[in-house]
Amino acid sequence: MARKPRETFGSRMGMLLAMAGSAIGLGNIWRFPYTLGKNGGAAFLLIYVIMLLFICLPVMISEYLIGRRGGSNPFRTFDRLAPGSRWRWMGFIAVLASACILSFYCVVGGWSVKYLDDACSGRLMGYEGDYAQFFGSFISSPWKPLAYTLLFLGMTGLIIAFGVRKGIERMSKIMISVLFVIIVLVVIRSLSLPGAVEGVRYMFVPDFSKVTADTCIAAMGQAFFSLSIGCGTILTYASYVHKDENIAASSAWIAFFDTAFAVIAGLAIIPAVYAIALMNGTDPDVSAGPGLVFITLPGVFQSMPLGGVAAVLFFLALLLAAITSAISLMEVVVAFIIEELHRSRMRAVLLSFVLCGGVGVFCSLSFGPLEGFRLFGLSVFDFFDYITSNIMLPVGGLLLAIFAGWRLRRANYLDELTNGGSLKLPRWLALTIYYLVKLVAPLAISLIFLNCILS
Numbered sequence: 001m002a003r004k005p006r007e008t009f010g011s012r013m014g015m016l017l018a019m020a021g022s023a024i025g026l027g028n029i030w031r032f033p034y035t036l037g038k039n040g041g042a043a044f045l046l047i048y049v050i051m052l053l054f055i056c057l058p059v060m061i062s063e064y065l066i067g068r069r070g071g072s073n074p075f076r077t078f079d080r081l082a083p084g085s086r087w088r089w090m091g092f093i094a095v096l097a098s099a100c101i102l103s104f105y106c107v108v109g110g111w112s113v114k115y116l117d118d119a120c121s122g123r124l125m126g127y128e129g130d131y132a133q134f135f136g137s138f139i140s141s142p143w144k145p146l147a148y149t150l151l152f153l154g155m156t157g158l159i160i161a162f163g164v165r166k167g168i169e170r171m172s173k174i175m176i177s178v179l180f181v182i183i184v185l186v187v188i189r190s191l192s193l194p195g196a197v198e199g200v201r202y203m204f205v206p207d208f209s210k211v212t213a214d215t216c217i218a219a220m221g222q223a224f225f226s227l228s229i230g231c232g233t234i235l236t237y238a239s240y241v242h243k244d245e246n247i248a249a250s251s252a253w254i255a256f257f258d259t260a261f262a263v264i265a266g267l268a269i270i271p272a273v274y275a276i277a278l279m280n281g282t283d284p285d286v287s288a289g290p291g292l293v294f295i296t297l298p299g300v301f302q303s304m305p306l307g308g309v310a311a312v313l314f315f316l317a318l319l320l321a322a323i324t325s326a327i328s329l330m331e332v333v334v335a336f337i338i339e340e341l342h343r344s345r346m347r348a349v350l351l352s353f354v355l356c357g358g359v360g361v362f363c364s365l366s367f368g369p370l371e372g373f374r375l376f377g378l379s380v381f382d383f384f385d386y387i388t389s390n391i392m393l394p395v396g397g398l399l400l401a402i403f404a405g406w407r408l409r410r411a412n413y414l415d416e417l418t419n420g421g422s423l424k425l426p427r428w429l430a431l432t433i434y435y436l437v438k439l440v441a442p443l444a445i446s447l448i449f450l451n452c453i454l455s
């Protein structure tokens with residue numbers, strides 16, 4: 001029986017929005033503002049942008065390039081590009097990393113479904129007690145968060161079941177466009193509150209006294225997580241991209257869009273937190289950790305005019321952002337199952353659902369019945385968050401850089417970047433990218449790790 005030809009993205013715009021959809025997610029709206037808050041505001045932003053330009057962007061270009069050249073799931077791609085070597089196990093680990101991320105990601109995705117549901121029904125704004133209690137009693141109850149987690153994962157699976165063009169590309173296009181409009185509306189509302197300017201100042205005036213070795217690892221982890229690099233999602237999406245695509249330009253565009261979105265999401269949240277704290281005569285708590293979005297913000301919405309509408313829009317934005325990223329994670333696992341275990345797309349989706357949902361159940365329960373259970377001193381949820389973002393993704397990035405810089409031939413790398421010379425990428429720029437990947441990125445990632453281990 002003839003094999004079906006491999007699917008591809010239908011248009012350049014669709015491909016860019018799908019990749020941007022993977023990058024823009026909870027990392028931008030949920031993780032970025034509180035990581036920024038904890039690490040000195042603008043000082044963190046500055047380090048973040050430096051990491052992005054000199055380490056993450058070159059690694060992203062390489063992951064893209066490897067994916068397009070290999071034209072398959074991570075496991076097979078490495079096997080094709082380095083036949084018979086151990087590199088294919090690096091591909092396999094990337095598939096595992098994606099599954100691990102999805103397992104805790106879907107828990108927070110589930111929370112956003114619950115909050116959207118409550119914002120629409122008026123339960124959220126009508127709540128009269130303390131939001132820490134509201135959030136705490138929800139996440140620690142055994143069944144409710146589980147149901148929302150599985151619902152979120154189910155929605156993700158449903159989109160993927162429709163395939164690359166009809167599912168991933170079409171939904172990413174719609175969702176990212178809606179997301180952008182919504183977040184701009186929320187920013188306007190947030191910035192128009194009296195006292196909001198204090199929050200803007202906090203974001204853009206650096207406080208270097210909070211910068212430590214941990215800040216660098218946090219910035220690097222955040223950049224890898226936010227750009228979705230190091231665990232095969234860019235690689236897998238790139239395998240659906242046409243050969244005439246300008247890899248460097250697309251990557252730069254996605255990185256820019258992702259960073260701009262993180263800053264915009266910060267502008268939607270931090271100035272509002274400042275303004276309302278000022279109004280209530282309390283201290284603004286922008287470093288409240290994961291609770292910032294689910295505890296501090298509902299209180300902020302409750303205190304501001306038109307807050308009910310802002311809450312619905314905000315949690316809808318959070319959900320859309322989470323889903324477009326979750327589909328990219330699940331697609332890595334699905335592509336692997338389809339191509340290596342020879343299952344249909346539908347079965348592959350079901351299998352991924354069972355696998356990630358199974359681990360997701362433990363992540364979700366770690367806020368309630370399994371709270372006392374620790375892995376290396378961390379709850380199951382924190383364990384998966386920490387080892388994936390701060391270890392697996394940067395190590396994945398390190399190995400990708402080593403593969404691209406030392407295993408691929410320089411001529412092939414440059415050839416892929418310039419489409420055999422037909423694309424007008426200045427040679428000095430192509431060479432700079434190549435040497436950043438070959439020398440700077442591996443060295444910098446290793447040094448940051450070393451510094452963190454020793455400090």
Ligand code: PFF
Nearest residue numbers: 023025026027225226228233
């Ligand atoms: N980039 C996504 C976010 O910012 O939420 C999360 C993510 C997606 C991380 C895909 C890694 C990944 F492979």
